[in-house]
Structures are given as C-alpha cells and as structure tokens.
C-alpha cells in the first residue's frame with residue numbers, strides 16, 4: 001500500500017521528504033554504484049561484495065536516522081484528506097516538506113493525544129471545519145491557513161482572539177478565477193453547453209434556432225467588486241472590446257481605470273441598468289449578503305446575464321429563480337450557489353436559462369499547487385513567529 005493510499009484511507013500519519021521518492025531512489029542508486037565501482041578497483045570481487053553490503057546497511061541506517069530527525073523537528077499540521085473531495089496528491093509533498101501531517105479523520109480518533117502537538121490547521125474547501133470545539137482541542141495552535149481568498153466560513157475575530165493567526169491565499173487565485181468568470185460569461189452568451197448537447201444527440205439533424213446566442217464583443221460588462229480578481233476580469237473584457245463599468249467600495253486610480261478602459265459607477269444601480277453582463281466578484285460580508293435581490297433584478301435589462309464567481313449568498317436565490325423564471329433577465333451563470341451543492345430538487349437546477357458549475361474558479365493544477373504553497377509559506381512564518389505574508393485581521397483591525 002503506498003503512502004497516498006494510506007492517507008486516502010486515513011490510516012497513517014505521514015511525513016514525506018522533499019524531492020520525491022523517485023529522485024531520492026535514483027540519487028541513492030547512483031551513490032551506491034559509484035561506491036561499488038571504487039571498491040571493485042581496490043579489492044577482489046567477493047570482498048568488494050561484502051564491503052558493499054556493509055556500506056549499504058550503514059547508509060540505510062544513516063538515512064533512517066536522518067528521516068527520524070527531520071520528522072521530529074517538523075511542526076504538526078492538521079489537514080482534511082487527500083481524496084476525491086480533498087487535496088490533490090501533490091499536496092502531500094508540498095505540505096509535508098515543512099510539516100508532519102495528520103488527517104482530520106485520524107485526529108478525531110484521539111484528539112487528546114494529537115491535539116497538543118498541532119500548530120497549524122490547513123483549511124481546504126472549508127475542511128476541516130474550524131469550529132470552536134476543534135479550536136479548544138488545539139492548545140498549541142498558531143495558525144489557521146486557508147486555501148483561497150474567501151474566509152467567510154471562518155470566525156476570524158474569535159480565532160484571532162485566541163492568539164491564532166488567520167491567513168488566506170490572495171493573488172495566486174486571480175487569473176484562474178477571472179478565466180472562469182469569462183468562461184461562464186462566454187458559455188452562457190453562446191450557449192456552449194446546449195450546443196454540446198445538440199452536437200452529441202443521435203437525433204440531431206440540423207442546428208436549431210434556440211442555439212442562437214448573444215454577442216459578447218462590444219457589449220457592456222458591469223463588474224461589481226473591482227478588487228484583484230475583478231481587475232483581471234476587466235483586463236480580459238478589454239480584449240473582447242467590451243464597454244467596462246465597475247462598482248467598488250473604493251474607486252481605482254485614474255491610471256488603473258485608463259489601462260483597462262473602465263468607468264466607475266458610484267451608484268450600483270447605474271451599472272445594473274446599463275450592463276449586458278453583470279459580474280459579481282465581491283467578498284461575502286454582512287454588507288454584501290443578499291446584495292442582488294428583487295429590486296436589483298428589476299433594474300437589470302431583460303437581455304442581461306448575471307455571472308457570479310463570488311459567493312452564493314451575495315445573491316438572493318429566491319429572487320434569482322423568480323427573475324429567471326419570469327425572464328426579467330436573460331440568464332444566469334453561477335460558479336457559486338447556496339448551499340453547495342444545491343439540493344437536487346432546487347428550482348435553479350430545473351430552469352433552462354441557468355448554467356451552474358460547482359465552485360471551481362481556482363480548479364487548475366497550476367493554481368491549486370500555488371495556493372497550497374502559499375498556505376505553507378504563511379503557516380511556516382506563523383509557526384516561526386515571523387510576519388505572516390497573507391495575514392487576515394478582523395474587520396477594522398488592519
């Protein structure tokens with residue numbers, strides 16, 4: 001049974017070394033080959049064989065000792081698991097280079113034993129859930145390192161009140177999330193999923209008129225939330241010759257606006273009235289919860305499309321269902337819903353003018369690996385008591 005299978009089944013704690021197994025084996029083989037060659041030059045074959053065997057044993061013992069020492073030095077981190085709904089396998093190498101890892105399932109078998117040694121919790125897809133009960137069983141905890149930007153699932157004021165740092169992974173998620181927003185926008189506008197269905201349907205004989213889409217090039221995009229990801233979306237929209245409107249708590253500098261050709265709408269209503277595509281990229285906070293509801297839908301054009309890559313709760317979903325059902329807007333393309341996944345009988349799943357993806361904005365190997373590395377870098381700094389690069393402080397404490 002290999003290490004990943006063990007971890008998948010939650011059977012073992014792991015402490016892999018950096019560099020990868022294959023590379024280590026190759027290096028070890030080359031070292032012993034070199035050793036054998038030098039010995040052969042010096043001695044008779046039988047003697048060389050005995051000396052080589054002894055050298056091998058000696059080397060293995062040294063390696064074992066080194067591994068034990070390394071493992072003993074590394075701090076412990078609590079993780080969810082490497083599985084279909086957990087981490088990619090590469091995560092074990094990235095996190096294991098600096099931490100001894102223990103899966104949540106293993107941890108729960110004996111929290112009293114494992115709790116005191118844990119210094120970091122790595123949270124991925126809200127897992128393990130950082131509840132007060134978990135925190136109270138981790139007396140040595142120094143950091144909760146979240147994978148992703150959104151930290152609405154973490155009680156930041158409470159966690160920090162315990163002297164525990166909270167950090168996230170901004171920047172590295174920007175491009176993948178912006179790509180996803182544009183992907184949803186294009187797929188909805190050009191009915192790409194419906195086109196695929198028609199293309200593979202054995203009964204298809206012609207291109208039905210219902211596959212007619214709406215033009216993206218030259219249309220107006222309204223970006224609500226012009227932070228790092230919103231700005232990346234604007235850069236992409238510029239490439240489609242779109243007119244770009246944005247609404248944000250803080251206006252961007254003139255240079256930033258000019259470089260993408262974006263116009264600021266201080267009043268969000270103006271953006272809603274004018275946009276062909278309204279794209280939501282805000283953080284979920286008390287202010288943005290239910291930001292788009294009945295009134296906002298009534299301001300949007302009947303030809304408009306809502307794209308949401310922020311959080312499901314930013315949209316009043318009942319109001320959305322009503323707007324889509326009555327065709328008071330053209331369509332919605334959502335990477336986020338509330339809850340996730342939606343109950344299988346949820347009305348959104350049965351409307352023809354909605355496209356839903358399962359919160360996969362950052363889901364590329366490149367971005368995922370960068371996020372995990374950033375979580376590790378943050379956690380290492382926190383454990384060492386150094387400034388944490390992406391520390392999140394409670395609102396108003398920056």
Ligand SMILES: O=CC(=O)O
Nearest residue numbers: 148149150173361
């Ligand atoms: O949802 C993704 C993120 O919070 O980065």
